[in-house]
Amino acid sequence: MPDPQSFHMPPDEFRRWGHAVVDWIAEYQQRVEALPVLSPVQPGQVRAALPPHPPPRGEPFDAILADVERLILPGITHWQSPNFFAFFPANTSGPSILGEMLSAGLGVQGMLWATSPACTELETHVLDWLADMLGLPAGFRSSGPGGGVIQDTASSAALCALLAARERATRFRSNEYGCDGTLVAYASTQTHSSVEKAVKIAGLGRRNLRLIEVDDRFALRPDALERQIHQDRQAGLTPCFVCATVGTTSSNALDPLPEIGQVCRAQRLWLHVDAAMAGPAALCPEFRHIHRGLEFADSYACNPHKWMFTNFDCDCF
Ligand SMILES: Cc1ncc(COP(=O)(O)O)c(C=O)c1O
Known part of the structure; x- marks a missing residue:
């Protein structure tokens, strides 16, 4: 019997419901193909089915599982269905779900090495593996000036990269005094x-983001980039950051990294490569060419949560 004084789920009960949850997920995986990919609910329908106030007492776990089945499942868009072809791939997998359970079970905080050495060292080590597996230049490994960290999303990675670019361009002046409206991103x-969101958060202002035209394969045109940078310098502005994409969201276009990289190097601009979408393709040696020119990049991000059977969220930066 659970101790009525305890607010914790006793280990035996945890074991029982843990098994039930795993069974429920396994059964979901077996039936997901038969469910409608796009949720049929109307806006507000899920909320209307929920009680207006939180329950005064915790409910039995079987009631919670029944609610998931009755109230939540109809409101799910089934990204894991083999019939799902919308937005972008976001594949989870058995090992990834079980890994998430272990991580939640340990409840570790990884903000410092001392807060859990295994967390930091595993993260650093696996990101070195990934750098090797993707054929990234040696500078992206932790043995050099680089080394990867896990971010929640590629959006956070783009923001981190832009902040680093902003500080490099201003020698930490903007960090102390704020942006003066002259920094420009491309x-x-x-x-x-x-990237537009990052430009707004980092204080550059939407006005100072230049969206450069693309060619007939939807890839950024390096000549147009160079021309715009010159114009901005002539106008007294300070170009500081370029984002090139390996696999754009709408068409998987590949921006030409070697040419863009040469412009960035000549102009001393930070080059961030957003490979959120297509980067993991380079796990296959025959697709390594998508990373040609990465030696010019200051930062790189790819999303195992898109194409590497890893739960959302996991961005490697
Ligand atoms: C090219 C590209 N960059 C960035 C993102 C944003 O990814 P996240 O959801 O990890 O922020 C996406 C998502 O589809 C993407 O395709």
Whole structure:
């Protein structure tokens, strides 16, 4: 019997419901193909089915599982269905779900090495593996000036990269005093909206984001980039950041990294490569060419949560 004084689920009960949850997920995996990919609910329908106030007492876990089946499942768009072809791939997998359980079970905080050495060292080590597996230049490994960290999303990675670019361009002046409205960032018309969001959060202002035209394969045109940078310098502005994309969201276009990289190097601009979508393709040696020119990049991000059977969220930066 659970101790009525305890607010914790006793280990035996946890074991029982843990098994039930795993069974429920396994059964979901078996039936997901038969469910409608797009949720049929109307806006507000899920909320209307929920009680207006939180329950005063915790409910039995079987009631919660029944609610998941009755109230939540009809409101799910089934990204894991083999019939799902919308937005972008976001594949989970058995090992990834079980890994998430272990991680939640340990409840570790990884903000410092001392807060859990295994967390930091495993993260660093696996990101070195990934750098090797994707054929990234040696500078992206932790043995050099680089080394990867896990971010929640590619959007966060783009923001981190832009902040680093902003500080490098201003020698930490903007970090102390704020942006003065002269810093300029560059991406293509096909770049993911997270870069525009980052530009706004980092204080550069939407006005100072240049969306460079693309060619007939939707790839950023390096000549147009160079021309725009010159114009901005002539106008007294300070170009600081370029985002090139390996696999744009809408068409999987590949921006030409070697040419863009040469412009960035000549102009001393930070080059961030957003490979959120297509980067994992380079796990296959025959697709390594998508990373040609990465030696010019200051930062790189790809999303195992899109194409590497890893739960959302996991971005490697
Ligand atoms: C090219 C590209 N960049 C960035 C993102 C944003 O990814 P996240 O959801 O990890 O922020 C996406 C998502 O589809 C993407 O395709």
